[in-house]
Amino acid sequence: MAAATSPQKKRGAAVHNPFAGSPESESEREALARRSGIREVVFGVQDGLLTTMGLTTGVATATAGAAVAHTTILIAGLAGALAGMVSMGTGAYLAGCAERDLKRAAIHKERGELQSQPLEEHREMVGILMERGVPAATAEELSRSLAQYPQLWEETHIEKELGISSGPHESPVRDGLVMAATFLIGAVIPIVPYIVASGLGAVIGSLLLSAVVLVWVNAVS
Ligand SMILES: [Zn+2]
Numbered sequence: 001m002a003a004a005t006s007p008q009k010k011r012g013a014a015v016h017n018p019f020a021g022s023p024e025s026e027s028e029r030e031a032l033a034r035r036s037g038i039r040e041v042v043f044g045v046q047d048g049l050l051t052t053m054g055l056t057t058g059v060a061t062a063t064a065g066a067a068v069a070h071t072t073i074l075i076a077g078l079a080g081a082l083a084g085m086v087s088m089g090t091g092a093y094l095a096g097c098a099e100r101d102l103k104r105a106a107i108h109k110e111r112g113e114l115q116s117q118p119l120e121e122h123r124e125m126v127g128i129l130m131e132r133g134v135p136a137a138t139a140e141e142l143s144r145s146l147a148q149y150p151q152l153w154e155e156t157h158i159e160k161e162l163g164i165s166s167g168p169h170e171s172p173v174r175d176g177l178v179m180a181a182t183f184l185i186g187a188v189i190p191i192v193p194y195i196v197a198s199g200l201g202a203v204i205g206s207l208l209l210s211a212v213v214l215v216w217v218n219a220v221s
Pocket of ligand 1 (some may be wrong): 114
């Protein structure tokens, strides 16, 4: 444990780093985040749209010709949209919570192991490096060097061994809100034609508008 005292100093030491905050790595990360954000939005909109389209078309077909049909379709569509929004939003929130808890537990366990069995963890890292084609002697050396920097050591174990990002945790509340909002946006689309028109015109308008939005949404994602 000779290295136990020095890492703390190294961690805080201000080393001149010409690559710090490189605009390239920044924009790549942002681009990736944006892509996954777009996918989230598309999924919510599609889900809301398809659910309500099925519902309004079904009710419109079933009640065709009835005097109260128009209001019935609107109420059914809006009720479906709200129910779906709540259920999908809650689902996304709970899934986010479960994922976050799982990740936290795995990181916590790994941290404990790094403290309690440093030698096993060193061997593990050597194995991981060798699996990736690093020769044994270099792997030994690399692992020892990494272990000098506690934060990097921990991150490397978490990322290479558990295959998860050690970065900031996801926000389940945000996941839930994004899902709820995007579902509602999608769900409102097939309902709009029933507000401005009625009868067969509204049914066709709703299907057409839904199809156009679905194609457009798929094109931008
Ligand atoms: Zn480990």
